[in-house]
Amino acid sequence: MTRPLLLIHGYSATGLDFTNLYWALVDKKVDVELLNVGNYISLNNEITIEDIAEGMQRAISLTKLDASEEFDAIVHSTGMLVVRAWLAHQNITPDANDRLKRLKHLIGLAPATWGSPQAHKGRTWLGALVKGSKTPGPDFLNAGDLVLDGLELASKFTWDLAHADLLGPEPYFGTGSNTPYVTVFIGNTPYTGLSSLANDPGTDGTVRWSGCGLNTRKIALDLTKTPTDEHGKPRSRVTMSPWASESRLNVPMLAVDGRDHGTLVSNPDAGMVDRIASFLEIGNIDQYNAWLAEAQQWSAPAQQQMLKSKGHLFAFWETEELDGWQQFVVRARDAHGDPVKDYMIEVYELGPDGVTWQRAEEISVDVHAYGADPSYRCLHVQLPKGITTTPRPMQIRIQASTGTDVMTYQGYGSDDQKMEMRADSDPVTIDISDALKDKDATLFHPFTTTLVEVVLNRVPYPFDKVEGIFEWLPPFPARQNGSSSQQ
The missing domain is CATH 2.60.40 (Immunoglobulin-like)
Structure with missing residues (x-):
């Protein structure tokens, strides 16, 4: 690999959180000169994820990369949304999107692809007591409200972003060489110790296992009298988009045994690092498919541990698979x-x-x-x-x-x-x-x-009567003595 490799951290973190992963990659013969560790502000109540993405573009263009230089990226948590927002700027179609052509490999480590169940708590106790900025100054105790808004489950930001890059008519992550190859790793355990108070079932402590991969589809249920699509053309009451296809890249979740949202990066698994290094060498879809098949086989035992039921969704004891x-x-x-x-x-x-x-x-x-x-x-x-x-x-x-x-x-x-x-x-x-x-x-x-x-x-309402929101008044009474009806 001879391309620059950018490391992009998550919410409330810093580039220093990549220290152990950085040196693990160096041990795998990744040239130190190629490693570029990003650092951005997230704990500021006036900054959005799109703002950070544009800040990333400024940093790339002015300090790190030539105008058309190709590069790779490893992102943690919110870093995935930052890079996806950077790619989807101005909703440019893939054939005209130079950013898509420049990014060759994108590796998500516990990516917040669909946000986090912790985000809506961040504006209250999580933001003020745990993640809020503690540095005196204008941002003191800021929790990054607008970033957390984008990270909230079912946010308008993630809905709109998915329609731009995952569900659009032309795939942002395709099987050809003009879009990046993408993979996603996530730990199969939640937090332990005091941090376990924040755990939700089915998560690595911060990100849901079902909300990290890029494989998605959309179901439209049109209950209107005459179902039509966004172009005004007739459609069925129920429509479903396909999963990954010949033109859309298959990007499933890869489980990593014994790691949570933080230790996935702070204590990187050797097998994961091996596969990150080999992933960066992929040059075509056949190589990608072969790499993915082997990686899924390696990941299977760790994923099996995610299938232990906790009884009810809100319970924490294991029952059946x-x-x-x-x-x-x-x-x-x-x-x-x-x-x-x-x-x-x-x-x-x-x-x-x-x-x-x-x-x-x-x-x-x-x-x-x-x-x-x-x-x-x-x-x-x-x-x-x-x-x-x-x-x-x-x-x-x-x-x-x-x-x-x-x-x-x-x-x-x-x-x-x-x-x-x-x-x-x-x-x-x-x-x-x-x-x-x-x-x-x-x-x-x-x-x-x-x-x-x-x-x-x-x-x-009601359907069969003229009353309520709009109705006709009775005729005005006849004028008397030729005087005006208004005084």
């Missing part, structure tokens, strides 16, 4: 694009009798609503054994409320019958079984994140 964990990031909006903030989604499956539909009770779900806009929500799902391999008919049932008596949401389910959607109404039901048959026969894929967009009509 799982199929894994999955995230669903949901956004509900109306046909005008405005947020639907009060809604509920439930998954139903066909019961043993083959006739009755029942709530999928075996799936433990933790729901987090994005603080700035609750139309965005993240559902963390514990997948019971067998659910990802056994095809089964599925329904999604949706309820919503406008919170006012003069407007209501209106939805059309699989039967195309118009239904009002109010707090006390029956839910609208969408059978997604046919859509699943066209894809892979299951809604559930362990250690991945799936986006779900729900679109509803918002209309005056």
Whole structure:
């Protein structure tokens, strides 16, 4: 490898956190002159992740790299969002995006690809007591509110970023040589000791196992009268984008045994370092596929340890094995694009009798609503054994409320019958079984994140009367004595 290698740290950290990894790479014959350790401000309440990305561009262009020089990057935690935001600047298409062409390899170490369950706590006790800036001055006790906003589960920032680089019509991470090859490592254990107070199930202490990889797809549930796509063209009520394909790079999670979010970098596993060094030598998709196959085989025992159930999602004792964990990031909006903030989604499956539909009770779900806009929500799902391999008919049932008596949401389910959607109404039901048959026969894929967009009509209520939000006044009384009607 002869390209410069940039090391980009995470939230509240510094470049010095890479010290042990730095020397581990040197021991693997990576030239010290090629290693460039970045350092950026995250604990400032006025700075966004996009600001940091533009600061990175300034530092690259003025101090480190020539204008068109190729390079590689290793990122930890929030560093993944910084680099992805840098790549996705101004939503430039991949064929015209010089930044994509310059970055040849991107290695994520416990990347916060979809944020962190700790982020919304950061603005309160985590930010002030644990991670807040302790240096006297203008930033004293700042927790980096805008960075944490982008890191929050189901944030608008990560939703929009994914639509730019992961779900766009042209892949930002493709199988050709004009986009970077990407891989992701994450520890299979949460924190221990005092830090364990911050642990959430299914995480390395900070990042969810299901929220670090780049493999994703999007499901659109269009309950409007006439479903149309973003270009105004007709579409089905249920549409699903594919997973990695011939043009889109397969970037799954690789588990590292015995490491948490911090020790993955501070005490790097020798096997992981070996594979980082060999990954940096990949030059084509055949080499990438061969490398990934070997890395997944190496990672398999560590990943197996992630399949130990903790009973209920909020319990911490081991019971039976799982199929894994999955995230669903949901956004509900109306046909005008405005947020639907009060809604509920439930998954139903066909019961043993083959006739009755029942709530999928075996799936433990933790729901987090994005603080700035609750139309965005993240559902963390514990997948019971067998659910990802056994095809089964599925329904999604949706309820919503406008919170006012003069407007209501209106939805059309699989039967195309118009239904009002109010707090006390029956839910609208969408059978997604046919859509699943066209894809892979299951809604559930362990250690991945799936986006779900729900679109509803918002209309005056009641449907069949002219009253409430807009109505016609009765005729004015006739003038008397030719005088004006106004005094």
